[in-house]
Amino acid sequence: DQQVKQNSPSLSVQEGRISILNCDYTNSMFDYFLWYKKYPAEGPTFLISISSIKDKNEDGRFTVFLNKSAKHLSLHIVPSQPGDSAVYFCAIYDGKLTFGTGTRLQVTL
Amino acid sequence: NAGVTQTPKFRVLKTGQSMTLLCAQDMNHEYMYWYRQDPGMGLRLIHYSVGEGTTAKGEVPDGYNVSRLKKQNFLLGLESAAPSQTSVYFCASSYFGPGSSYNEQFFGPGTRLTVL
Numbered sequence: 001d002q003q004v005k006q007n008s009p010s011l012s013v014q015e016g017r018i019s020i021l022n023c024d025y026t027n028s029m030f031d032y033f034l035w036y037k038k039y040p041a042e043g044p045t046f047l048i049s050i051s052s053i054k055d056k057n058e059d060g061r062f063t064v065f066l067n068k069s070a071k072h073l074s075l076h077i078v079p080s081q082p083g084d085s086a087v088y089f090c091a092i093y094d095g096k097l098t099f100g101t102g103t104r105l106q107v108t109l
Numbered sequence: 110n111a112g113v114t115q116t117p118k119f120r121v122l123k124t125g126q127s128m129t130l131l132c133a134q135d136m137n138h139e140y141m142y143w144y145r146q147d148p149g150m151g152l153r154l155i156h157y158s159v160g161e162g163t164t165a166k167g168e169v170p171d172g173y174n175v176s177r178l179k180k181q182n183f184l185l186g187l188e189s190a191a192p193s194q195t196s197v198y199f200c201a202s203s204y205f206g207p208g209s210s211y212n213e214q215f216f217g218p219g220t221r222l223t224v225l
Contacts, residue, residue: 042219044152
């Protein structure tokens with residue numbers, strides 16, 4: 001039973017627009033939620049995280065929102081840039097990392 | 110700093126053959142991990158280590174063995190490869206580990222393994 005779900009396998013957004021990537025989780029007992037970014041032929045790299053006691057964390061163009069009542073996590077990228085094209089994994093941390101299945105973001109010109 | 114490196118980058122095995130994947134990190138991290146990534150499955154934890162000489166099972170440990178003889182190295186072994194082990198394998202390391210507030214893991218570039 002998957003604890004972390006990313007229901008959209010892919011997303012296409014025009015350059016300059018907002019990209020919204022979504023993630024749902026099934027258990028409430030998590031300490032941190034993280035987003036990782038992965039380019040082809042490279043390992044994932046850490047992007048941004050949020051503690052379970054917060055509902056928003058912002059870092060430049062990237063903002064993560066946490067809705068605990070809905071058990072929903074989202075990543076907003078604004079404005080989107082072609083270099084943002086990658087696979088994005090959400091992950092939950094409760095002593096170990098559990099990853100979602102990933103969403104492939106394509107930012108078009 | 111090289112960060113986390115993995116050897117080899119690609120490998121093709123026949124069913125029943127054995128091999129060892131090597132992971133090395135130069136960040137003096139205590140914690141190291143092996144994951145596999147399969148289409149539609151995300152990354153799944155195979156084994157991990159909380160320090161030199163220690164190893165523990167993750168979510169999908171069957172068919173794999175690991176060793177952490179030196180702090181900077183974490184080896185993943187397949188004694189008798191099966192087609193179900195065709196995957197991309199990622200090694201990661203972190204400064205903090207289980208029990209800490211959270212740990213940012215640093216990943217290697219991956220090893221693409223095909224078992225025929």
